[in-house]
Amino acid sequence: MLEVSGIGGLIILVLDVWALISILGSSAETGRKVIWALIVIILPLLGFILWFFMGPRAAR
Numbered sequence: 001m002l003e004v005s006g007i008g009g010l011i012i013l014v015l016d017v018w019a020l021i022s023i024l025g026s027s028a029e030t031g032r033k034v035i036w037a038l039i040v041i042i043l044p045l046l047g048f049i050l051w052f053f054m055g056p057r058a059a060r
Helices: 007-025 030-042 044-054
Strands: none
Touching (some): 007 030, 030 044
8 A cells, every 4th residue: 555644645635625625516416426525535646636537527
């Protein structure tokens, strides 16, 4: 498992919080929002990358 600490961990935390705020504020269906939020929470780095390229922002 990849361990991230220090400034790298802080950057990932900030990006994940930004992603979660964007997910909740998007116009996507509630079910899609929940799925994306869970992906970002469970897989912080990979979830953020997936959301950035394929997330509910495309539904706007």
